[in-house]
Amino acid sequence: MTQLERLLTALGKANVEFIIVGGVAARAHGSSRLTDDLDVVYARSPGNLARLVDALASLRPYLRGAPAGLPFEWSVTTIRAGLNFTLTTTAGAIDLLGEITGGGTYDDLASHTLPVTLFGREVLLLDLPALIRVKRAAGRPKDLEVIAELEVIEEESRRHQ
Amino acid sequence: MYDITRVNELLRQIREGAALSQREFASAAGTSQSAVANLEQGLANPTVETLARLLRAAGYAMVVDAIPLPGTDRVVERYKVDVDRTLIRENLKKSVNERVRSLAEWQAAGAELERAARTAKRRK
Numbered sequence: 001m002t003q004l005e006r007l008l009t010a011l012g013k014a015n016v017e018f019i020i021v022g023g024v025a026a027r028a029h030g031s032s033r034l035t036d037d038l039d040v041v042y043a044r045s046p047g048n049l050a051r052l053v054d055a056l057a058s059l060r061p062y063l064r065g066a067p068a069g070l071p072f073e074w075s076v077t078t079i080r081a082g083l084n085f086t087l088t089t090t091a092g093a094i095d096l097l098g099e100i101t102g103g104g105t106y107d108d109l110a111s112h113t114l115p116v117t118l119f120g121r122e123v124l125l126l127d128l129p130a131l132i133r134v135k136r137a138a139g140r141p142k143d144l145e146v147i148a149e150l151e152v153i154e155e156e157s158r159r160h161q
Numbered sequence: 162m163y164d165i166t167r168v169n170e171l172l173r174q175i176r177e178g179a180a181l182s183q184r185e186f187a188s189a190a191g192t193s194q195s196a197v198a199n200l201e202q203g204l205a206n207p208t209v210e211t212l213a214r215l216l217r218a219a220g221y222a223m224v225v226d227a228i229p230l231p232g233t234d235r236v237v238e239r240y241k242v243d244v245d246r247t248l249i250r251e252n253l254k255k256s257v258n259e260r261v262r263s264l265a266e267w268q269a270a271g272a273e274l275e276r277a278a279r280t281a282k283r284r285k
Contacts, residue, residue: 002265003265028261032252157253
């Protein structure tokens, strides 16, 4: 099982409410770019925070880039106190985003998602127009190439409809 | 700035602004009064050269510019030129699951390459 499958399976088995965004979402829409992490926007309801903690606990999540030995407790208290977490786990890197620029929270994005089946489980994927909007709102120079490719995917998808 | 589809209004406005009759305007531009009348009524479309001559006759220089439409990002449009559409078309033939599975496989391959490189460096 690849690391990406392990992460998505862990989240899916625990019934975590999340939306795939970022590079994996772009890939799902047809991008040829590679990415090293999984970005998800997660719902911040108390129940979902608990499910999220349970889902990833066995994968030993830790703050990515933090000095070794820095105390980090993977718990509902920790997640509630923060919003966005860039983590490393035994199944690879995952970014847990409570809110994203240009997109908002899980509830804001929920109506801009597509249900897709990945590795045998149904998950929510940010739809292509919303993904482009979010990338534009981020305003980073490195995203210009990504935006260009996503818009080409939109054009090519329309051509083949 | 004028929308090129309304060139007949442009001609009438600049002619009137220059206080020229259609006959005077036509004479200065080296054309006929009837031609000017047709152009101003939108019954004919001038060539770019004719339009430039008419504008000059009224004391204007013509500048042609391509303005991006609202919502078009010129920088992104430039990046689009370099996007490999053949790869995109191949990816669009696959299911969503297939696309993400291939990403997972590439990630695994990348991890293996890193391991091999680390091993090779240790042996040196």
